[in-house]
Amino acid sequence: MIQKLTFAAFVAFWASVATVLALSALAPDSVASDTDALPEIDAETLAGHASLDDCWMAIEGKVYDFTDYIPKHPTPPSIMAPWCGREATEGMRTKGYGRDHSPAAWAMMDDYLIGTYVD
Amino acid sequence: MTPLQARSLIWVLALLPAIVAVVMLRESDLASPEAVLNYLGRLTGIAGLALMLAAAILSCRVPGFDRPFGGLTKLWWTHHQLATAAFLLLLAHPILLTLAAASVSLDAAVATLLPSGLDWALWTGWGALLLLMLFLGPGYRFFGEPDYQRWKRLHRLAAPAVVLALIHTLYLARTLPWLWEAVLWLGLAALAVVSILYRFSWSRRFGRRPYRVARVVRPANNVVELELEAEGPALTYEAGQFVYLTPRDPSLVAGRGEEHPYTLSSAPGETGLRIAIKALGDASRAIQDIAEGSRVQVEGPYGGFFPQRSSPDAPELWIAGGIGITPFLARARHLAEVGEPVDIVLIFCVQDEARALWLDEFRELATTLPGFSLHMHYFYENGPLDSTFVGERCPNVETRTAYICGPGPLLGLAQKVAHELNIPRSRIVTEEFDLL
Numbered sequence: 066m067i068q069k070l071t072f073a074a075f076v077a078f079w080a081s082v083a084t085v086l087a088l089s090a091l092a093p094d095s096v097a098s099d100t101d102a103l104p105e106i107d108a109e110t111l112a113g114h115a116s117l118d119d120c121w122m123a124i125e126g127k128v129y130d131f132t133d134y135i136p137k138h139p140t141p142p143s144i145m146a147p148w149c150g151r152e153a154t155e156g157m158r159t160k161g162y163g164r165d166h167s168p169a170a171w172a173m174m175d176d177y178l179i180g181t182y183v184d
Numbered sequence: 185m186t187p188l189q190a191r192s193l194i195w196v197l198a199l200l201p202a203i204v205a206v207v208m209l210r211e212s213d214l215a216s217p218e219a220v221l222n223y224l225g226r227l228t229g230i231a232g233l234a235l236m237l238a239a240a241i242l243s244c245r246v247p248g249f250d251r252p253f254g255g256l257t258k259l260w261w262t263h264h265q266l267a268t269a270a271f272l273l274l275l276a277h278p279i280l281l282t283l284a285a286a287s288v289s290l291d292a293a294v295a296t297l298l299p300s301g302l303d304w305a306l307w308t309g310w311g312a313l314l315l316l317m318l319f320l321g322p323g324y325r326f327f328g329e330p331d332y333q334r335w336k337r338l339h340r341l342a343a344p345a346v347v348l349a350l351i352h353t354l355y356l357a358r359t360l361p362w363l364w365e366a367v368l369w370l371g372l373a374a375l376a377v378v379s380i381l382y383r384f385s386w387s388r389r390f391g392r393r394p395y396r397v398a399r400v401v402r403p404a405n406n407v408v409e410l411e412l413e414a415e416g417p418a419l420t421y422e423a424g425q426f427v428y429l430t431p432r433d434p435s436l437v438a439g440r441g442e443e444h445p446y447t448l449s450s451a452p453g454e455t456g457l458r459i460a461i462k463a464l465g466d467a468s469r470a471i472q473d474i475a476e477g478s479r480v481q482v483e484g485p486y487g488g489f490f491p492q493r494s495s496p497d498a499p500e501l502w503i504a505g506g507i508g509i510t511p512f513l514a515r516a517r518h519l520a521e522v523g524e525p526v527d528i529v530l531i532f533c534v535q536d537e538a539r540a541l542w543l544d545e546f547r548e549l550a551t552t553l554p555g556f557s558l559h560m561h562y563f564y565e566n567g568p569l570d571s572t573f574v575g576e577r578c579p580n581v582e583t584r585t586a587y588i589c590g591p592g593p594l595l596g597l598a599q600k601v602a603h604e605l606n607i608p609r610s611r612i613v614t615e616e617f618d619l620l
């Protein structure tokens with residue numbers, strides 16, 4: 066009984082991993098990573114989007130519109146709020162207790178990219 | 185505390201970190217389907233790691249520590265269940281986190297699942313999980329019937345798996361306040377380390393007692409009873425307990441230096457130990473030719489099959505199958521020494537009379553020990569054991585505590601019989617000779 070259950074779970078695990086990999090191999094590239102084509106955004110414009118309802122951040126030279134992401138972020142929105150409308154690389158690199166975000170988190174950001182940052 | 189309560193307590197303690205994580209649930213963890221998936225992903229990680237560490241802590245095998253849990257075989261069973269629960273949860277863990285990330289994009293999902301570059305947090309997680317599959321898999325017969333000794337060596341991969349899982353967790357933990365995380369994981373890890381060190385270092389050196397094979401008796405052509413003499417401080421034990429026996433005889437063709445569990449068939453009052461061994465595999469076959477005078481090591485005692493005392497006020501039903509007679513042999517020898525009245529019915533199941541071990545000794549005990557009666561059940565004659573057979577030979581059967589020991593199929597059958605005869609589950613006690 067337990068043997069069958071664990072074996073089923075084992076097979077299901079690898080099937081899921083294979084599915085994710087197959088999907089990502091087959092799906093068309095979602096984001097154009099061509100930053101040249103993106104608009105330039107300066108600090109002043111950035112500062113105009115400093116609330117949770119309209120939240121942009123500059124991180125490592127790029128600007129992201131995280132408004133839609135805020136509800137998905139694992140921490141309460143209040144943790145992200147102070148970084149809205151600002152240069153937020155530090156926040157990204159030292160979340161919580163001084164630790165960097167995971168590569169997964171960095172990979173997610175591409176989906177919210179809207180421009181390059183000009184100081 | 186009953187053994188069942190003691191084992192339940194272990195589960196509660198092992199699930200404590202997950203319980204804390206549930207108590208500290210934040211509103212944002214439930215804000216959206218993907219937040220819930222991510223939270224469940226973290227929760228399965230926390231529960232899985234804690235169960236894994238609990239299983240590691242239970243592996244220490246300290247003589248006496250197993251008693252409140254109903255004996256070491258029951259504790260091993262709990263250890264298996266903890267590890268199995270951990271395995272199932274940890275298989276779900278990366279998948280749940282990946283699904284949660286998929287709400288952002290497929291790329292985010294892939295980046296959550298697969299490490300890139302020097303992403304130690306994910307590499308260590310994957311390392312731990314793959315090791316887990318490798319050493320747990322054979323226990324679930326993923327790759328056919330395992331060879332016990334090979335599996336036992338493979339099982340050592342548990343140590344690096346736990347270390348990798350801990351590194352992974354210290355990188356990524358964020359569900360509990362960090363002080364909690366640190367105290368919890370480092371505390372549990374420290375316990376696990378102490379437990380493993382005890383098991384593989386201290387007990388190897390100081391827990392194994394030196395004995396010498398004084399005499400080898402042959403009750404049948406595939407069974408030997410070894411009589412051992414202490415070469416140092418003697419072991420104290422109760423009837424029905426077992427030890428891990430490590431033979432050192434250099435002339436053994438198999439199993440030299442390997443530890444195997446065997447029941448002590450001697451009464452605790454005897455000088456020296458007796459161990460009866462049936463040839464069931466290569467090591468136990470080889471030991472049939474062990475040299476008199478050779479050295480062995482004995483570690484234990486373990487198990488708690490019988491209660492500390494017997495009396496006519498607590499009547500007993502014993503059901504033994506084949507070599508599963510050994511704990512009953514020890515107990516009967518002990519009761520004969522003590523000489524107080526008892527109320528015990530023994531049903532001894534074997535295929536035919538030729539295979540009934542120690543039959544003369546038991547027949548003699550049945551005449552000398554007041555209140556002890558023996559009934560033979562021959563499979564070739566009587567068919568499978570059933571409740572009519574037992575009921576007819578055993579007065580007031582429903583008032584008795586049933587003690588059952590034998591090979592797997594008989595164990596199941598005898599439990600069913602005891603149940604049919606209205607013996608409540610709390611009064612059915614079993615001992616398994618098979619640990620995997």
Ligand SMILES: Cc1cc2nc3c(=O)[nH]c(=O)nc-3n(C[C@H](O)[C@H](O)[C@H](O)COP(=O)(O)OP(=O)(O)OC[C@H]3O[C@@H](n4cnc5c(N)ncnc54)[C@H](O)[C@@H]3O)c2cc1C
Nearest residue numbers: 332443444445446447460461462464465466467468510617
């Ligand atoms: C609590 C307990 C008490 C036992 N008492 C007795 C006894 O009094 N007399 C007796 O003859 N046998 C007893 N056994 C069974 C005995 O331990 C095995 O028959 C023996 O270990 C077989 O080893 P092998 O290499 O000859 O056989 P293998 O071919 O390796 O294995 C045969 C079976 O024995 C089990 N086994 C093998 N090695 C081990 C090991 N190191 N630890 C645990 N199980 C193992 C496996 O489940 C396997 O399926 C007892 C077992 C347990 C758990």
Ligand code: HEM
Nearest residue numbers: 226229230233278297309310312313349353356357358359
């Ligand atoms: C034996 C194997 C593993 C164990 C014991 C384990 C355990 C844990 C634990 C305890 C956490 C921290 C949860 C928290 O406190 O917040 C965690 C987080 C995490 N684990 Fe694992 N893990 C294992 C394998 C894996 C694997 C194979 C992956 C691969 C995808 C993985 C991916 C992650 C991720 C991405 C996080 C961070 C989740 C987040 O913060 O959103 N883990 N793991």
